[in-house]
Amino acid sequence: MRRLPSTALALLLPITIAGCSKSVPESPAAQPRAVLVAPVALRPLASDSMVSGRLVPREEAVVASQLSGYQVVAVLVDQGDMVRAGQVLARLDDSLLRADIAEQQANLVQKEVAAKKAEQDADRVAGLDDSGVLSDEAIEGRRMAARSARAAVAQAQALLDAQRVRARLMEVRAPVSGRILERSVRPGDVSSPSTPMFRIARGDLIELDAEVPERMIGLIRPGQTADVVLPTATRISGTIRLVSPEVNRDTNLGRARILLPPRPDLRPGGFAQAILGQAQAPLVSSVPTAAVQYGASGATVMTLGKGNTVTTRTVKTGRSGGGYIELVDGPPPGTRVLLGSQGFLLDGDKVTPRLAGTAQ
Numbered sequence: 001m002r003r004l005p006s007t008a009l010a011l012l013l014p015i016t017i018a019g020c021s022k023s024v025p026e027s028p029a030a031q032p033r034a035v036l037v038a039p040v041a042l043r044p045l046a047s048d049s050m051v052s053g054r055l056v057p058r059e060e061a062v063v064a065s066q067l068s069g070y071q072v073v074a075v076l077v078d079q080g081d082m083v084r085a086g087q088v089l090a091r092l093d094d095s096l097l098r099a100d101i102a103e104q105q106a107n108l109v110q111k112e113v114a115a116k117k118a119e120q121d122a123d124r125v126a127g128l129d130d131s132g133v134l135s136d137e138a139i140e141g142r143r144m145a146a147r148s149a150r151a152a153v154a155q156a157q158a159l160l161d162a163q164r165v166r167a168r169l170m171e172v173r174a175p176v177s178g179r180i181l182e183r184s185v186r187p188g189d190v191s192s193p194s195t196p197m198f199r200i201a202r203g204d205l206i207e208l209d210a211e212v213p214e215r216m217i218g219l220i221r222p223g224q225t226a227d228v229v230l231p232t233a234t235r236i237s238g239t240i241r242l243v244s245p246e247v248n249r250d251t252n253l254g255r256a257r258i259l260l261p262p263r264p265d266l267r268p269g270g271f272a273q274a275i276l277g278q279a280q281a282p283l284v285s286s287v288p289t290a291a292v293q294y295g296a297s298g299a300t301v302m303t304l305g306k307g308n309t310v311t312t313r314t315v316k317t318g319r320s321g322g323g324y325i326e327l328v329d330g331p332p333p334g335t336r337v338l339l340g341s342q343g344f345l346l347d348g349d350k351v352t353p354r355l356a357g358t359a360q
Contacts, residue, residue, distance in 0.1 A: 036339040042283040058205035063198040065191035090172040108156040115149035122146035179204040206266040208258040217254035286324040291337040302338040
């Protein structure tokens with residue numbers, strides 16, 4: 001094998017070394033990591049909260065007879081029926097009452113005849129005072145008889161009117177329009193003002209009587225909307241009608257009445273839940289939920305300082321909703337926080353921030 005001269009090797013060596021000494025490009029890992037960021041901001045944290053309660057009538061009317069001791073002869077409606085104000089619901093037996101009215105009418109006629117005769121006698125002695133034709137006692141006696149007769153007529157007329165009122169009350173009528181919730185009367189029962197016959201949901205209006213936690217009771221207002229969920233998973237849009245002015249000292253719960261549109265599947269006494277949208281919630285310091293990490297030391301966020309340097313901050317969180325979480329204790333509004341890559345960064349690392357929601 002032919003060997004190269006030593007002088008040739010000396011000339012080739014620098015060329016070989018020069019060819020191997022090209023610069024190596026910088027590793028991609030050394031470039032600052034691109035991350036999404038968002039600012040801490042004041043927002044009305046509209047958190048939807050679930051409450052529950054029972055369905056109750058908006059207003060309930062209890063119907064009973066105003067008369068006592070009369071037998072029920074007919075019941076004309078049943079549970080679940082819709083009725084209108086003034087509709088006859090039941091009838092009482094008026095046989096004895098009709099006989100009493102006939103007797104009172106005859107008695108009134110007698111009283112009127114007697115009164116007319118007494119008036120005529122009183123008219124005959126008119127102007128005879130101190131004339132000597134009749135004594136003053138006789139004249140005054142006839143006048144007194146006429147007054148007594150008129151009073152007897154008035155009394156008989158009042159008794160007859162009272163009996164006629166009773167005759168009208170023989171028909172038990174609905175005081176309001178609505179749906180019959182309960183019927184507790186049967187033919188043959190004896191009427192009594194203290195014994196209810198029917199319960200009516202006025203206007204067939206049903207509402208949810210919901211129990212609301214104390215922390216929420218001040219954030220809802222009458223007129224706000226709420227979604228009511230029935231056990232069948234049916235959703236109904238309702239309106240908050242009433243918010244209780246007090247909180248139960250034992251349960252720390254207030255109450256809210258949510259009015260619902262008339263529907264046949266709304267049954268008083270049933271259970272339902274409602275989602276209350278807190279449209280008037282106060283402004284609170286908050287960040288997107290992706291910014292908060294939880295570990296052994298609690299909740300933390302990674303903030304960006306000068307030069308886009310990463311710093312880990314411990315925070316105290318509060319309510320959440322709508323994709324945001326409240327920072328009860330943490331960095332002030334305006335501070336930029338990371339929305340991802342927290343597991344790949346350490347304090348002091350530099351990053352390339354990109355504001356969430358902007359084009360890349």
